[in-house]
Structures are given as C-alpha cells and as structure tokens.
Amino acid sequence: MQGIVLALLVCLLLALITKRYALPTIPFYIIAGLVLGTSGLKLVGGDEISAFLTHLGLLFLLFFLGLEIKPDRIWKNQSAILSSGLIDLNINVVIGFLAAYALGFPLVDALIVAAAFFISSTAMAVSSLIENRKLLMRESETIVWLMVFEDIVVILILAFLGPQMDHPLAILVTTLTVLAVLYAVIRFGKDQIIWVLKRDDELPVLLTFSVVLGISALSVYLGIPESFMVIAFGTFLGTIDPVSFEVQSRPFKDVFLVIFFVFFGITVNLFAEGISIPALIAISVIAVVSKYASGIAIGKMIHRNSHSGIEIWANTIGRGEFSIAIAALYGSAMVSSAIAFMVIVTSIIGAFVAKYSGKIGKILIRPEPHVQEKAAEK
Amino acid sequence: MPLRSINLPGIGTKYELETEKQDTIAVFFLKSGNIQMYTLQHGCQTPSVAELSPPEARRLGSILTGAIMEADRESVEFAFSALSDLRITIHTYLVGKTIAGKSLEDLRIRAKTGVTIIAVSRGDKNIINPAADFELHEGDTLVAIGESDQLRRFERDIMVT
Numbered sequence: 001m002q003g004i005v006l007a008l009l010v011c012l013l014l015a016l017i018t019k020r021y022a023l024p025t026i027p028f029y030i031i032a033g034l035v036l037g038t039s040g041l042k043l044v045g046g047d048e049i050s051a052f053l054t055h056l057g058l059l060f061l062l063f064f065l066g067l068e069i070k071p072d073r074i075w076k077n078q079s080a081i082l083s084s085g086l087i088d089l090n091i092n093v094v095i096g097f098l099a100a101y102a103l104g105f106p107l108v109d110a111l112i113v114a115a116a117f118f119i120s121s122t123a124m125a126v127s128s129l130i131e132n133r134k135l136l137m138r139e140s141e142t143i144v145w146l147m148v149f150e151d152i153v154v155i156l157i158l159a160f161l162g163p164q165m166d167h168p169l170a171i172l173v174t175t176l177t178v179l180a181v182l183y184a185v186i187r188f189g190k191d192q193i194i195w196v197l198k199r200d201d202e203l204p205v206l207l208t209f210s211v212v213l214g215i216s217a218l219s220v221y222l223g224i225p226e227s228f229m230v231i232a233f234g235t236f237l238g239t240i241d242p243v244s245f246e247v248q249s250r251p252f253k254d255v256f257l258v259i260f261f262v263f264f265g266i267t268v269n270l271f272a273e274g275i276s277i278p279a280l281i282a283i284s285v286i287a288v289v290s291k292y293a294s295g296i297a298i299g300k301m302i303h304r305n306s307h308s309g310i311e312i313w314a315n316t317i318g319r320g321e322f323s324i325a326i327a328a329l330y331g332s333a334m335v336s337s338a339i340a341f342m343v344i345v346t347s348i349i350g351a352f353v354a355k356y357s358g359k360i361g362k363i364l365i366r367p368e369p370h371v372q373e374k375a376a377e378k
Numbered sequence: 379m380p381l382r383s384i385n386l387p388g389i390g391t392k393y394e395l396e397t398e399k400q401d402t403i404a405v406f407f408l409k410s411g412n413i414q415m416y417t418l419q420h421g422c423q424t425p426s427v428a429e430l431s432p433p434e435a436r437r438l439g440s441i442l443t444g445a446i447m448e449a450d451r452e453s454v455e456f457a458f459s460a461l462s463d464l465r466i467t468i469h470t471y472l473v474g475k476t477i478a479g480k481s482l483e484d485l486r487i488r489a490k491t492g493v494t495i496i497a498v499s500r501g502d503k504n505i506i507n508p509a510a511d512f513e514l515h516e517g518d519t520l521v522a523i524g525e526s527d528q529l530r531r532f533e534r535d536i537m538v539t
Contacts, residue, residue: 068387126388133427135389136404136416144386 003044004053007036007262015258022131024124024351026261026320027344033265034340046267050259056213057260058328060253061321062158062227063212065151066234067242067249074152077145084142084298085149088316091294092118099286103279105334112330115157116339117287121320122147124347128315128354139311142302146316154322159228161329166223175224179232182215186236193237197244208248211237227329257321264324268340272333283338284345291317291346310361318350319343455526468496469529471520471537478516482508485536493524493532 014028036044046054074081096117100110125147129140166174186193197204215233219226237245270280292313299309319342327339353360382394386406394404400420407413413435418425430438455467477485487493498505498512499519505512514520522532 070387073385073387122388129389130408130410130414133414133416133429135392135406135414136402136418136425136427141384141386144389148387 001049003036003047004050004259007032007044007266008259010036011258011262024121024127024318024320024347026121026124026324027347029258029261030265030268030324030340030344033262034268034270035265036262037266037268039265039268039270039337044266046263050263050266053256054260054263054328055216056252057256057258058227058325059212059216059230059256060249061257061260061325062230063234063249064246064253065154065322066231066236067238067245069151069155069231069235070238071235074148077148080141080145081149081152084146084302084312085153087297087301088146088149088294089118089153091297092290095286095290095293099283099290100338103283104274105338109332109335112326112332112335113283113338115153116319116323116326116335117283117290117342119150119154119157119319119322119326120147120291120316121318121322121343121347121350122151124318124320124350125315128318128351132354132357134311134315137311138303139299139308140315142298142308143312143315146298146312150322154325155228155231157326158231158329159225161225161227161326171224174222175229178218178222178224178229182233183236186240190240193240197241197248204244205248208245209252212249212252227325260328261321261324264328264336265340268336269333270337270341272337274334275337280338280341281345284342287319287342287346288317288349306365307361310365311357314350314354314357314360316350317353318347320347465525466523467526467529468521468523471522471533473514473516473518473520474537475516476538477536478514481511481513483510487532487536490535491524491532492528493522495520496523497521 010032011029014032015025018025018028034040038045093114096114097110100113100117101107105113125143129135129143134140193207196207211233212230215229216226219229234245270277292309295311295313295316296306296309298312299305299307302308319339323339323343327336330336380396382392384392384394386392388409390406390408392404392406394402396402402416402418402420402425404416404418404425405413406416411432413430413432415428415430415435415438416425454469455465482495487495495508496506497520498508498514499521500515500517522529524532
C-alpha cells in the first residue's frame with residue numbers, strides 16, 4: 001500500500017512538471033516506475049492490490065477506446081482509413097518483426113513486439129496536433145484516420161491475446177452469443193440507461209464502474225477475450241450516450257491508468273535475460289526510422305508531397321498506451337522490457353520532432369522544385 | 379463560400395470556410411470544450427491560431443454578427459406571421475461602466491428608444507420586470523425586448539454613450 005502511495009506521489013510531481021512544458025506524461029510515468037522498481041532502486045514492488053488497480057487502469061483504457069469507436073463513422077470513411085492505414089501496417093509490422101527477430105526474439109515474441117512497434121499512441125498524436133496547433137494542416141486529417149485504423153488493429157490484436165483455454169471455435173461462438181445478448185439488452189434497456197445517466201446522484205458513476213468490472217468478470221468466467229469484450233461493450237454503450245459515459249469513466253481512467261503505467265515500469269526488468277541494452281536502443285531507433293518510412297510513403301501517396309510525410313511521421317513516432325497494454329497482456333519479461341524502452345524513447349523523440357517538425361523537415365528534405373514553383377505562383 | 383464540416387475522432391468538430399478572396403478560416407470545437415480558430419491568408423503557408431474559451435468564442439460570434447462590443451450572448455427573434463408579420467426581438471446586453479450606477483428611470487430607456495427591459499440577471503439572481511428605480515450595476519445582464527430597429531437605437535444611444 002505504501003508503495004502505491006509513493007508511486008502515485010512521484011507521478012503527481014512528474015505530471016505537474018511535464019504538463020507545464022506540454023510534454024507527454026506516459027514515458028515519465030514509466031521512467032518513474034523503472035527507477036522505483038525492479039530495474040532500479042527496488043523501493044516498490046507489485047502486490048495484489050497494485051495488480052488489481054493496474055487491471056482497472058487497463059479496463060478503463062479499453063472501455064474508453066470502445067466508446068470512441070463509431071462503426072458508422074468508420075464505415076463512411078473507410079477509404080480514407082484503409083488507404084493510409086494499410087501502408088502504415090505493412091511497413092511497420094514488417095520492419096518491426098524483422099528487427100525483433102534479428103535481435104533474438106523467438107517467433108511469437110517477435111510478432112508481439114512488431115504489433116507494439118506498429119501501434120502509435122493515439123493520445124499523444126491527438127494532443128500533439130492540438131498543442132502544436134496543427135489542426136488546419138491537410139495532414140492532420142490523415143493522421144486522425146491513421147489512428148482510427150490503428151485502434152481497430154489494436155482491438156483485433158487484443159482479441160487474440162490473453163489466456164485461452166477452450167477451442168478457438170468454442171470461444172468464438174460464446175463471444176458472439178454474449179455480444180448478441182449484450183447488444184439486445186442495451187437496445188431494449190436504452191431508455192432505462194439514459195434515465196440513470198441523467199441523474200445527478202451516485203447512480204451514473206456506479207453504473208459505469210460496475211458494468212465495466214462486470215463485463216470483465218463475466219468474460220473471465222466464460223473464458224472469452226476480456227479486453228475485446230470490454231472494448232465491444234464500450235462501443236455498444238457509445239451508441240447510446242458516449243459523452244456521459246466518457247464523463248463518468250474519465251476519473252477512473254485517469255487515476256488507474258497512471259497506476260497502470262507506473263506499475264508496468266515497476267514490474268519491468270530492463271535487464272531481463274535474453275536482451276541487452278544495445279538491442280533495446282537498436283529497436284527503439286528502428287521504431288523511429290520505420291515510422292519515417294511509413295510517414296513519407298503515406299505523405300507521397302495521399303498528399304503527393306514528402307513534406308506532408310514529415311508531418312505524418314512527426315505525429316506518429318510516439319508509441320504509448322496501447323503498446324504498453326499489449327506488453328502487459330502478453331506478459332513476457334523480455335517483450336515487456338523492449339516495449340517499455342521503445343515507448344520511452346519514441347514518445348520523447350516524438351514530442352520533440354512534432355514540436356520542431358518544420359525545421360526538421362527542412363533539414364531532412366530539400367524543398368521539391370515544383371513545390372517551390374507553386375508557392376511562387378501563389 | 380463553401381463550408382465544410384467534419385467530425386474528427388478524438389479531436390472534435392471542424393468547420394472550414396473558404397472566403398471569396400480565397401482566404402481560409404477553420405474553427406475546431408475541441409473535446410476539451412475550447413475552440414481553436416485558424417486563419418490562413420491566401421498564398422500563405424502557416425496559419426495564425428487563436429485558442430478561445432466558450433465565452434470568448436460567443437463574444438467573438440456576436441461581434442462578427444454585427445452586434446456591438448457590449449452586446450453579449452445571442453438574441454432571439456420571434457415572428458408572428460398571423461399578426462401581420464409582427465417581429466419581436468429579445469436581446470441580452472452586458473452592463474458596462476458607462477451606464478452602471480444609473481436606474482432605468484434615469485436612462486429613460488423606454489421613452490428614448492421604445493425598448494423595454496424585461497429582466498436583469500445579476501450573479502445567480504434574476505430580477506423579472508425590474509421597477510423604474512432599479513439601479514444597474516456593472517456586470518449585470520439586461521434582457522431587452524423590442525423591434526430590431528428599436529434595439530439598434532438602444533445599443534447606439536444607451537449602451538455606448
């Protein structure tokens with residue numbers, strides 16, 4: 001218990017500092033965890049309470065992701081989402097997998113690293129676009145759709161992660177049945193749910209908290225993918241009233257997610273067997289370069305311009321919450337240390353590159369002659 | 379003057395307008411509640427950006443719709459088509475320094491402009507049908523009713539003298 005309090009106080013202090021300088025907070029929470037925990041001073045260790053609280057953090061992160069998913073909106077913008085998303089997926093998963101495999105990860109571990117390597121942080125991309133006042137850029141829409149695509153991939157990855165005891169087909173049938181029942185309950189209970197959400201006593205928050213935990217417990221009991229179910233449930237509830245569910249679950253998400261990040265750092269052993277510090281640095285650097293390749297490719301294809309690629313790159317370098325979620329759910333020490341290191345390096349470099357993307361772009365790419373002509377014409 | 383609006387997941391709603399002179403104005407209603415406004419001059423590469431809080435944005439809105447500086451928040455116009463097109467406008471105004479400390483009687487609002495003050499909002503209290511000797515304070519919000527011409531006169535003669 002004292003350990004959790006200590007970790008939280010350190011995080012509070014870090015949040016005060018990082019928010020002041022508009023830096024991403026996630027890498028600093030993980031660094032705090034690394035310093036306090038297994039890899040550093042060994043002041044704080046994980047116990048049953050911290051495990052429960054970190055689990056809550058993960059559940060609310062996933063529930064929030066579910067609320068944000070709007071199937072009709074995705075359907076309407078599918079060409080925008082797919083065109084850039086597939087380039088991003090192909091380039092980064094291939095490079096991530098080859099890099100991880102070459103650095104000595106076993107086959108399955110390398111696939112998991114590749115998945116975490118591919119998924120950029122949606123939270124960091126969005127806040128960097130807003131903080132750096134880049135929303136008007138043509139590229140910002142491309143980046144937003146790219147994040148939507150990655151979110152969908154996250155859901156698919158999470159559906160396959162986690163302990164699975166039954167036959168895959170049995171799991172699929174149970175999952176679909178439960179989803180159908182939940183959907184029906186939400187459809188027919190819509191008015192009652194709205195009535196509860198409109199109240200100003202403890203009912204709305206109690207409802208939100210207990211349904212999220214309830215779905216998680218139900219999934220564990222039935223042996224179906226828990227993360228996937230929580231996300232899907234969030235999406236269903238999002239069709240009723242996304243705003244109020246967001247308002248109700250945000251405090252839980254905010255607090256428990258900080259605990260999730262810091263305890264992820266605490267339990268990670270950077271000096272895990274099978275991976276060396278140079279290998280960790282190598283995969284992190286490759287992660288930055290790989291997004292450069294995909295950013296430029298997307299920029300050239302969609303905006304016919306390498307400078308657009310620089311902006312796309314700048315805002316998608318940072319890996320974050322979902323990469324950590326994948327690591328936490330997979331649970332291998334070697335994979336976790338690689339992903340923790342990669343998240344820290346890419347998110348800090350990403351924040352820096354996004355802030356100075358204009359200058360960095362000029363250094364990396366010479367203005368193309370026809371672009372200059374066009375500017376002169378104007 | 380094509381206006382484009384799009385909902386950006388995670389960010390908010392974007393409205394983009396290209397003016398006749400090909401300048402671009404974009405307004406983003408962020409999920410945080412704040413509003414970012416971008417203006418991009420034709421031929422320029424980097425936009426200027428202002429971030430506004432909701433009250434600031436409303437104020438900017440009323441300036442752009444042609445209301446005077448002291449006018450705050452929106453007005454409502456009621457049209458009764460059955461009564462030979464009777465149009466009544468209700469407008470809210472923020473009391474500034476110029477008329478603070480005066481009563482409705484001192485200002486002779488109805489006699490000069492034809493406008494009637496039907497309510498005053500002060501802090502979290504509302505005074506409906508204020509008496510003639512009711513004294514205005516700076517920061518009060520007046521709810522005025524009248525024809526749009528009368529309200530215009532009211533803005534010109536009472537609010538900005």
